[in-house]
Amino acid sequence: MLKIIISGCNGHMGRVVTSLCEADPQVQVVAGFDVLGASDREFPVYSSPAQFHGEADAVIDFSSPAALDGLLSFARDTRIPMILATTGYTPEQVAQIGAAALEVPIFRSANMSLGINVLLELVKKASTVLGDSYDIEIIERHHRRKVDAPSGTALMIADAAASACGHETEYVFDRHSVRQPRDKKEIGISAVRGGTIVGEHEIIFAGHDEVMEIRHIAHSREIFAKGALEAAKFMATVDAPGLYDMSMLVK
Numbered sequence: 559m560l561k562i563i564i565s566g567c568n569g570h571m572g573r574v575v576t577s578l579c580e581a582d583p584q585v586q587v588v589a590g591f592d593v594l595g596a597s598d599r600e601f602p603v604y605s606s607p608a609q610f611h612g613e614a615d616a617v618i619d620f621s622s623p624a625a626l627d628g629l630l631s632f633a634r635d636t637r638i639p640m641i642l643a644t645t646g647y648t649p650e651q652v653a654q655i656g657a658a659a660l661e662v663p664i665f666r667s668a669n670m671s672l673g674i675n676v677l678l679e680l681v682k683k684a685s686t687v688l689g690d691s692y693d694i695e696i697i698e699r700h701h702r703r704k705v706d707a708p709s710g711t712a713l714m715i716a717d718a719a720a721s722a723c724g725h726e727t728e729y730v731f732d733r734h735s736v737r738q739p740r741d742k743k744e745i746g747i748s749a750v751r752g753g754t755i756v757g758e759h760e761i762i763f764a765g766h767d768e769v770m771e772i773r774h775i776a777h778s779r780e781i782f783a784k785g786a787l788e789a790a791k792f793m794a795t796v797d798a799p800g801l802y803d804m805s806m807l808v809k
């Protein structure tokens with residue numbers, strides 16, 4: 559039996575992960591972490607990771623960057639592998655995660671869906687071939703509740719394009735105050751927020767007389783929960799400290 563803790567268990571993603579775990583006979587949710595109390599859960603919910611003293615094989619976290627310090631201390635104290643799916647970390651927090659991964663196993667991805675992780679490979683291929691002469695723009699769309707912008711996925715896509723395009727790049731998030739033509743080194747990133755859009759990402763390669771677009775649409779949150787649970791199953795077999803990601807699961 560795989561014993562899972564769900565961090566952010568009372569949120570939108572936390573509830574979808576809970577349902578998926580409860581439908582899997584090989585998985586047991588042993589606890590949840592959340593600052594928001596809810597009495598309808600079938601497992602104990604703690605407002606701080608330090609309050610948990612049981613056994614677990616992995617923590618799946620869909621919460622908030624504010625939870626990171628407590629989760630990393632918990633990982634260091636217990637050696638329980640951590641799956642970080644939260645987005646919106648500051649550069650300092652990303653560095654903290656990297657430092658912690660020298661001591662404990664940590665899995666991090668801004669997008670746990672299979673489709674986006676295949677898309678990242680397509681973006682690298684397209685950027686290698688087209689990156690020199692085509693302009694790269696990314697548009698992401700999410701629900702009105704989302705607080706971080708651009709999405710973690712958009713940044714991951716930009717990083718994939720930047721690593722493969724063969725020249726220096728600069729991310730441009732806001733064209734409002736700039737009055738000048740687009741520079742070749744720019745990767746433009748635009749965020750749209752509205753309604754209940756689960757998550758959409760579009761990458762545009764705009765060249766002379768042709769445009770190529772690659773697009774991913776999430777129709778439900780289950781695709782993220784499924785990837786996170788697969789990551790937890792994988793991490794439960796991992797002993798060595800390190801920073802793991804979806805590329806280890808998408809072959």
Ligand SMILES: NC(=O)c1ccc[n+]([C@@H]2O[C@H](COP(=O)([O-])OP(=O)(O)OC[C@H]3O[C@@H](n4cnc5c(N)ncnc54)[C@H](O)[C@@H]3O)[C@@H](O)[C@H]2O)c1
Binds near residue numbers: 605645
């Ligand atoms: N990696 C992915 O595939 C993926 C997919 C979807 C969402 N996300 C990310 O997951 C996060 C959560 O998304 P959501 O839509 O479920 O949000 P949500 O607001 O519905 O849920 C977040 C939950 O975390 C709790 N929380 C907030 N601060 C906390 C803290 N300090 N300690 C413990 N719990 C805390 C909240 O009370 C809430 O219940 C966001 O960062 C989002 O971008 C990632």
Ligand SMILES: O=C(O)C1=N[C@H](C(=O)O)CCC1
Binds near residue numbers: 709
């Ligand atoms: O709903 C969200 O919030 C999502 N966040 C992730 C991101 O920031 O990339 C992934 C898609 C859903």
